[in-house]
Amino acid sequence: xxxxxxxxxxxxxxxxxxxxxxxxxxxxxxxxxxxxxxxxxxxxxxxxxxxxxxxxxxxxxxxxxxxxxxxxxxxxxxxxxxxxxxxxxxxxxxxxxxxxxxxxxxxxxxxxxxxxxxxxxxxxxxxxxxxxxxxxxxxxxxxxxxxxxxxxxxxxxxxxxxxxxxxxxxxxxxxxxxxxxxxxxxxxxxxxxxxxxxxxxxxxxxxxxxxxxxxxxxxxxxxxxxxxxxxxxxxxxxxxxxxxxxxxxxxxxxxxxxxxxxxxxxxxxxxxxxxxxxxxxxxxxxxxxxxxxxxxxxxxxxxxxxxxxxxxxxxxxxxxxxxxxxx
Numbered sequence: 001x002x003x004x005x006x007x008x009x010x011x012x013x014x015x016x017x018x019x020x021x022x023x024x025x026x027x028x029x030x031x032x033x034x035x036x037x038x039x040x041x042x043x044x045x046x047x048x049x050x051x052x053x054x055x056x057x058x059x060x061x062x063x064x065x066x067x068x069x070x071x072x073x074x075x076x077x078x079x080x081x082x083x084x085x086x087x088x089x090x091x092x093x094x095x096x097x098x099x100x101x102x103x104x105x106x107x108x109x110x111x112x113x114x115x116x117x118x119x120x121x122x123x124x125x126x127x128x129x130x131x132x133x134x135x136x137x138x139x140x141x142x143x144x145x146x147x148x149x150x151x152x153x154x155x156x157x158x159x160x161x162x163x164x165x166x167x168x169x170x171x172x173x174x175x176x177x178x179x180x181x182x183x184x185x186x187x188x189x190x191x192x193x194x195x196x197x198x199x200x201x202x203x204x205x206x207x208x209x210x211x212x213x214x215x216x217x218x219x220x221x222x223x224x225x226x227x228x229x230x231x232x233x234x235x236x237x238x239x240x241x242x243x244x245x246x247x248x249x250x251x252x253x254x255x256x257x258x259x260x261x262x263x264x265x266x267x268x269x270x271x272x273x274x275x276x277x278x279x280x281x282x283x284x285x286x287x288x289x290x291x292x293x294x295x296x297x298x299x300x301x302x303x304x305x306x307x308x309x310x311x312x313x314x315x316x317x318x319x320x321x322x323x324x325x326x327x
Contacts, residue, residue: 001116002028002073006060006106007080008053009039011186012121012220016077017044019224021052029053032060032069033080038187042317060102066109074116077231078106081158083123084189085151089275092150099154100161107165107173119174119231120162124216124241125152126177129278132212135247138284139177141239148276159239172236179216179243179283181223182303184310188322191215192304195254196311197322199261209273211251214280218244219303222296229292243283244296256301260308 003020007013008031020029031053033039047053058065060080070076080102082088082095103120110118127139128146145160147153159175166173182192195205226242234240248256254268288294298306311318 001075002030003075003077004030004032004069004073005077005079006032007039009033009035009041009044010079011038012181012223013079014043014185015183015220016079016224016227017047017053019221019228021047023228025052030056030069032056032058032065034059040185043185060106061097063105063109066105067112070109070113070115073113075231076106076110076115076118077121077227078103078119079121081155083151085149086274088149088151088154092154095151095154100157103158103161107162107171111165111169111171117172117174117231117236118162119176119227120158121227122159122175122177123152123155124177124179124281124283125149125278126156126159130280130282132214132279138282139241140284141241141287148278166237174230174234174236175239176227176230177239177241178223179218179246179281181218181220183220183307184314186220188318191250192253192257192307193311193318195257196261196308197318199257199263199267200311204267204269205254206271207250207254207268208271208277211254211270212249212279213277214247214249214282216243216281216283217246217248217253217300218242218296219298222298226288226294229294230288233292240288241283241285242288243285246300247282248300256304257308260305
């Protein structure tokens with residue numbers, strides 16, 4: 001089967017490419033990526049050199065690029081997106097262009113070429129924020145959409161558009177909503193790699209506000225396995241929530257990183273809070289576990305230690321990325 005993986009040079013996309021090529025070597029895996037600042041073709045170098053993937057440089061907003069790529073495809077794994085909340089606060093336009101118009105272009109291409117399955121990979125941020133004082137509350141399949149940043153709003157729009165293509169045109173669409181990922185190949189603008197790389201450089205790590213904001217963390221390899229299960233065995237028209245019961249506050253995460261890297265608490269530097277900063281995300285993944293038999297395999301402590309080790313061992317990958325930003 002010909003499989004199109006959009007955004008495959010990004011963080012989650014690259015990890016999914018490695019998992020897919022190992023788990024389904026008989027598939028023709030084509031990575032379509034624009035190579036923005038967050039896309040790194042070198043992350044895929046071993047796969048390209050081994051002939052396990054074919055790389056196509058192109059923008060998902062371009063109908064001609066999409067039309068060529070999707071010919072003969074049996075499955076689209078759509079991960080290409082602008083994802084950084086802070087960047088969306090500064091300039092929402094690229095998020096609307098890529099996340100909404102790009103998704104629309106792919107949906108049209110999939111419809112034209114009669115693609116067998118289309119998985120849109122989305123975020124739990126479309127559901128808004130949960131209160132810190134009600135730990136029993138979690139996002140479920142019946143949670144209402146309540147996006148609170150331009151990034152989240154653009155992903156919510158993409159979800160609605162994909163769902164509409166399923167109901168209106170019968171396109172076999174699946175949607176997944178996942179929490180915060182961490183692991184290898186993540187751009188150093190996100191919390192965990194930002195903290196690791198700054199600590200490895202002997203610099204302070206910024207902490208927004210009081211640091212009590214809670215995120216539901218999942219190791220990217222567990223997410224990749226979940227996406228493969230949803231793409232191949234999920235029911236078109238359904239949404240799957242992906243989570244690993246990994247709720248941690250930002251302050252807890254940074255404290256664990258300080259311990260792993262043997263740094264003092266003074267390495268944390270409180271900064272003014274982000275505009276509209278959501279307080280808590282938490283996912284109920286029971287539907288995914290019960291319907292497809294998936295479950296996470298990497299504990300948070302194990303995954304965090306492995307992530308720290310990866311950044312320690314791959315300075316040549318991340319150092320060029322932080323020089324313009326962390327200097």
